[in-house]
Amino acid sequence: MPSSLASWQDRLEKHYSSLLEQRSKTLGEQPIFALEHGLTDEEISELSAQIRNHCTQTQPSDRHWLAWTVYATELGYHYAGDEYWQTFEEETPGWTEHGDRGWIRECFEKFCRTHHGAKPSGSWARHFSIICWPITHAILPEDLQRQLAEILYQIRYLFRKELFDSPELLGTEIAARSWTASRRFQKLAEEPLLLGQIAAALLVGDKDQARSLIIPETLLRIAKNLNRERRSREWLKDARAAARVTISGLSRPASVLTEKENATARQQLQTLGVEPDIYLQPKSASSWEVVLEIPDLAPLLPRFPSLQHALNSPCVVAGSSGRPLARGRLLHFGPQMVVLKRWPSSDELLLRFDQQPPELESLLTAECMLRPGPRWLFKISSNGIAREIRGQIIRPGGKYILLSEIPVDMRDAARPVVNCDGVYATYINVPSILSSEGLEYFTDIGLSLVKQVQVRPVGLPPVSWDGEGHAGWLSTDQPCICISSDHPLKAVILNLEGSVPSKLDMVPEEAGEPLIVELPELPPGGHILHVLVQSSGDEILIGHLELAVRSPRPWHTGLTEQNPLFVIADPPNPSFEQFWEGNVAIQVYGPPSRDVRW
Numbered sequence: 148m149p150s151s152l153a154s155w156q157d158r159l160e161k162h163y164s165s166l167l168e169q170r171s172k173t174l175g176e177q178p179i180f181a182l183e184h185g186l187t188d189e190e191i192s193e194l195s196a197q198i199r200n201h202c203t204q205t206q207p208s209d210r211h212w213l214a215w216t217v218y219a220t221e222l223g224y225h226y227a228g229d230e231y232w233q234t235f236e237e238e239t240p241g242w243t244e245h246g247d248r249g250w251i252r253e254c255f256e257k258f259c260r261t262h263h264g265a266k267p268s269g270s271w272a273r274h275f276s277i278i279c280w281p282i283t284h285a286i287l288p289e290d291l292q293r294q295l296a297e298i299l300y301q302i303r304y305l306f307r308k309e310l311f312d313s314p315e316l317l318g319t320e321i322a323a324r325s326w327t328a329s330r331r332f333q334k335l336a337e338e339p340l341l342l343g344q345i346a347a348a349l350l351v352g353d354k355d356q357a358r359s360l361i362i363p364e365t366l367l368r369i370a371k372n373l374n375r376e377r378r379s380r381e382w383l384k385d386a387r388a389a390a391r392v393t394i395s396g397l398s399r400p401a402s403v404l405t406e407k408e409n410a411t412a413r414q415q416l417q418t419l420g421v422e423p424d425i426y427l428q429p430k431s432a433s434s435w436e437v438v439l440e441i442p443d444l445a446p447l448l449p450r451f452p453s454l455q456h457a458l459n460s461p462c463v464v465a466g467s468s469g470r471p472l473a474r475g476r477l478l479h480f481g482p483q484m485v486v487l488k489r490w491p492s493s494d495e496l497l498l499r500f501d502q503q504p505p506e507l508e509s510l511l512t513a514e515c516m517l518r519p520g521p522r523w524l525f526k527i528s529s530n531g532i533a534r535e536i537r538g539q540i541i542r543p544g545g546k547y548i549l550l551s552e553i554p555v556d557m558r559d560a561a562r563p564v565v566n567c568d569g570v571y572a573t574y575i576n577v578p579s580i581l582s583s584e585g586l587e588y589f590t591d592i593g594l595s596l597v598k599q600v601q602v603r604p605v606g607l608p609p610v611s612w613d614g615e616g617h618a619g620w621l622s623t624d625q626p627c628i629c630i631s632s633d634h635p636l637k638a639v640i641l642n643l644e645g646s647v648p649s650k651l652d653m654v655p656e657e658a659g660e661p662l663i664v665e666l667p668e669l670p671p672g673g674h675i676l677h678v679l680v681q682s683s684g685d686e687i688l689i690g691h692l693e694l695a696v697r698s699p700r701p702w703h704t705g706l707t708e709q710n711p712l713f714v715i716a717d718p719p720n721p722s723f724e725q726f727w728e729g730n731v732a733i734q735v736y737g738p739p740s741r742d743v744r745w
Contacts, residue, residue: 152211152214155194155211156211156212156213159184162185166179166183178263179264180265180284180361181220181255181264181284181285182221182224185365195221198218199240202241202242203240204241206245212254212257215254216254219281220285222238223278223288224288224289225289226285231281248277252277255284264284265284267283286369287335287345289372291335292369294332295332295345301324302320302321302324313343314346316339317343317346318340318346319343344361423442423515424440424442424535425523426532426533426535428532428533434564434565434566435548436565436567437570438485439466439485439486440483441498442482443477443482447510451507451510454510458478459474459478461473461501462476462500462501463499464497464499465498466487466488466567467487471501488566488567488568489569490550490569491517493517496511496515497515497517521551521552522593523535523549523570524548524550525549526541526545538595540596541594542577543596543599543633543634544578544579547574548573548574550572560575580633580634582635598634599633600631600636600680600682601630602629602678602690603628604626604629605627606627607627608734609626616692618694620694620695622670622671622696627663628663629662629664630662630678634682636655638654639652639662639679639680639681640653640678641677642679644674644676646669646670646672647668666694670696671698672696673695674694675694676691678690714735715736717732
């Protein structure tokens with residue numbers, strides 16, 4: 148452990164020289180950032196203390212120029228767009244008497260020459276010719292971290308496998324949305340590979356450390372810092388949400404993630420957390436109460452064994468009646484349900500143990516707080532319980548309750564009674580079919596919509612239909628399909644491949660209007676019907692329907708493998724929830740003039 152600035156200088160010289168040699172072999176002429184010093188938090192504090200002590204006695208020395216470079220970079224890392232030099236002087240006693248801003252720039256310029264350090268450029272660097280150096284070498288200061296998290300939240304519906312396989316492609320996608328960010332973030336976005344690697348490390352971790360433009364320790368530090376910032380952490384969580392528009396009845400192109408792949412990706416993105424769930428349960432026909440479901444905290448003990456004594460102590464839940472939970476209640480008895488009488492603020496710690504060490508408080512501050520408002524959306528399920536929809540996404544035909552810090556002005560909406568101070572409640576009944584005005588209305592109040600387009604066979608039933616893009620007909624049949632949606636469509640294009648190619652363009656007249664399309668008589672063999680749908684929000688969905696056509700088999704008297712009845716269920720594999728809510732349709736086809744007992 149270095150004990151003097153000379154020792155720090157020697158250690159940093161060896162570190163950056165080794166890093167330069169390694170990076171030159173793997174990446175060529177890629178620059179090095181001073182933030183890649185590889186020091187722990189404790190070592191950064193020790194180095195900073197020695198810098199400050201030295202500056203109170205005498206002016207900075209060229210012998211310690213690299214230690215000062217790291218010190219200035221650390222102050223740049225915590226830069227929040229305010230006055231850099233004012234903070235520098237407040238954090239560095241004696242700087243006003245002994246320091247020289249121009250000398251700090253010379254340190255960075257020397258770092259650039261000797262260790263191939265990054266060199267700032269552009270109009271921002273020209274106007275701020277000194278502070279541009281520590282800010283650039285901080286890579287992603289805290290104010291830019293928040294902007295990155297917000298952009299990742301905005302583009303979360305564009306996530307696909309290719310983006311995570313290619314950090315440069317992910318960085319390009321982020322750069323395309325950086326026009327709303329600050330000029331400094333836009334400057335960072337001019338390096339899409341660097342930006343993409345930072346974003347990939349935040350979302351799925353660094354897969355190829357040898358090809359990384361930043362050392363893993365620095366990437367991990369940025370990721371941890373973002374997770375400590377409450378709203379940025381929420382943006383990162385919601386960046387894992389699924390697409391807003393779904394299409395059923397068709398096979399997906401290979402470039403689109405399947406639902407199973409999406410679930411796997413979300414599982415990989417999940418971090419250890421103890422965030423409680425919140426739901427509404429009816430207390431009477433016209434009133435509701437807010438229930439906080441606190442998860443079992445026992446899984447924390449293998450990771451944090453020193454917290455066992457604290458987690459065993461009594462615990463008070465913010466917003467409750469004030470009566471503490473009994474000792475060990477959150478460790479040995481599973482999830483606990485607590486009725487809230489008051490809505491906790493977004494910066495209020497939900498759990499307060501009698502014996503709460505700083506490390507437990509830090510963990511609870513990061514993971515055990517309510518999601519920030521000002522609105523919270525709850526969907527009323529078939530069992531009467533209203534569960535929180537964290538992404539604030541609504542579906543046509545759904546029933547919801549919107550809680551808000553201030554009353555929301557909605558068209559003729561009923562207002563239920565919620566027995567919890569600090570929030571207002573509003574019923575939201577979403578129509579099954581949404582017009583353009585309805586889509587705009589819900590968007591204006593901050594709610595996102597999951598819209599669906601459905602493709603299915605109609606008329607004479609197919610020989611087979613799996614509901615996932617594969618249907619079989621006889622060559623003597625006249626296949627028909629129906630295209631329906633719960634929102635307005637701009638255009639529908641059908642392109643039939645095979646021995647009878649054809650193309651059809653359609654424009655639905657109004658939302659919810661089904662489009663019935665009769666296909667030509669198809670000869671035996673395989674055919675593919677490509678379907679392109681353009682939604683009102685300019686989303687473009689592409690899928691295809693595989694048609695297997697075969698010649699009819701002659702009928703033989705007596706028992707055969709052919710069944711007298713043909714049954715079609717819609718959806719083909721319904722869930723219990725769909726069956727319970729009456730959203731399953733069954734069609735039975737058989738010989739005419741025959742009775743069937745149900």
